[in-house]
Amino acid sequence: MPNFQSKSHIFDPRPDFPLLISVKRYWDPQTSSNDPDALTLVLAHATGYPKETWEPFIDDLFALVRKQSNIKINDIWSIEAPNHAEMADVNEPVLDWSFRPVFRWDDWTRAIHLVLGGYGFGIDVDLRKRNLVAVGHSMGAVCLMLTTTHHPALPWSSFILVEPMFWPKSPQSDAIHEFLAGGSKKRRDVWPSLGEVRETFLTKKAWRAWDPRTFDLHLKYGFKPVDPNQPDGAVTLSTSKANEFACFNDPHGTSIGYRFLSTFIKKNHTHVIYGAIPDYIPGDLREDILKNVSGGIDRFASVSLVEKAGHLVTVTHPKQLADTVYQRLQETASPRSVVAVAKL
Template identity: 25%
Template sequence: MSMRIAGVRPVRSAKKFHWRLAQQPRHTYGSMRMSASFRQVEHTISGSHTREYLGATANGDDDVPQLAVKQYIPLNNPRPQPGDVTIIGAHANGFPKVSPLPAFGLWPEDPNSQELTISAGVYCQTHAFPASWFDHARDLMNLINSKQDDIRHAIAGIRHSMGGTQLCLLSLMHPRLLDSLVLIEPVIQMQNGGVIPAVLSTRRRDAWPSTQEAVSKFKGTKFYQAWDPRVLDRWVKYGLRRGPTELYPEADGEQATLTTTKHQELFTFLRPTYRSESADAIVDRDPLGAGIPGVSVLPARAGTRLPAGTGPAPQHAEKMARTGTGVGGSGGAEAGRVRQAVLDCGHLVAMEKVAESADAIGEFLGEDLARQSKERKKFGRRWKEKTRREQFTIDERWASEVKPSSLDGRGTKL
């Protein structure tokens, strides 16, 4: 079983799957783009009804945020078939959704030799002022509900940082929706994880005389030098825009600024509850606060609902032991459903370790989804063996177990 990560092509071997870099010429046709392997279709759909905070949009509830969605359809598999895989992606804070695509768009190299093929990949970005990480989880649910014909099981969620957290929140809302999850450094923690990046981003530069000067500055810093060159190229292409903008209305056509403003990025790390005009200030006073008066930490709010996330190495074993073990979970590591891979890099795994990430993702998804496919087929066979009446009526065991002596809940094994 092998899959392709956009820009990275799988090579089948006897023992494991390896990944090699692939160059793909692109041609733009309006809202579609073609490559040697897939057709790219762009969609715009409405976000979920009602944001968590009234101040999340400029005009409150009268605004309907829009999601920019890119769908990647393999040319050799244009119509989803039973058993195909749809990949859902959600971007990290401050990064355009396309910047880490070299590590996240998986496609089959040879459809005739695959046990598992990819039907579509979907990547989303919200055109709104992020105020709650839960909003985008609901947006993803709305997207999947709106595109049921295109998004078929098996559905795998793959994402980095904030996007990984949002996929977890989506899974909490609907535990059986995503068949597999690959979480790359998801920000799920009780500590004030949003404070340090917010301090750094508050003082970051966000405007340059030209795109060329911005690129020169990027390539001269160790932070960007660690990135895969293809990821950096995408960051330059999609992470920068020319003026004038709403933030810099006086900028000329040569001046460059960030596509996602640093202010949007900051309001996603921390929420300024001290603003008197906020109708949400009272209900949003956070006992897990950042240690900064009037500020709520959004990653910590996610941490109260989820058992795993970033953190020191000693915590990894505990997180591995807990993940997937709750009611409605996968069974966890004991059932072979949870594993971890640690790569030699920092938080920006998706930008720095493209091939290594692809190898780990492909190995896990290949095994996990193949196992689920077998279970689904086994269930289908057993279900078809039942008569229609057996499918919708109680059986003898139910009748024998659910009886007056079980009213206190202790007399039944069901």
């Protein structure tokens, strides 16, 4: 059982933005602090994953805070892309009208900015008064970065980018894009039951590598009944293939993040975390990002590796990621340091 409490919110920014946004707040009653310098973490997930797959990471992070009291965390907010999971069905008429076959990453960026800026209804907390720390994975990392291009500015104190999904336009990056987008189009999306999903997935090495907690949460939130009147019958993906593909099909998300990095890092205290295994993002692209595009690796607050993990570090190694993020939170206000950068 997780040792935190949570509350779900549906944020309504209409008419300024046409999509409803699902947000979940987490806090630890034992350690939650209202001090002005307490941190509020904002989480943004990777393409295709529900916001709840962060929960093992959250649980492990809170456990570290309980053991060591030198970091104060008020709460944690996980914001879901509005074409994903919980709100996908509710937003479907609008998504079908203007957010497919391309869902721009900047549309999720705008959604995040609206939530944190309070430009809508459904959240009774003024997050503009908080000491915000961004923790984003893959596409979510880039979208959090890009919130700094929207105005008015949000009160970010630091950014923790986990396997940020950006790269230059090249034949190599085109091949990665084809692999990811093509995989989403070919993905199976209907099973006779949730039990069969579990059985089928556990025959594959990639799924067995997941932390059991994230695996169970993905089954719970990543799938839904084909017929709502038959909850024990056939299931399908809560984030449809079409919506996942629409995110991968944005031709600008990865390149905009790549080109923006050198400007972004001049203004923002930025940590980068990679899995030690360069699977989705090849090692030479990492080297280019860290040493060339950024203007030099020493311009990052820190660069860390999570051992034995690859791009899907949030779901395969949530405890190790929580350990690494906890260390980075300790350094948020400290002089810049570079750690664990060898053999990228």
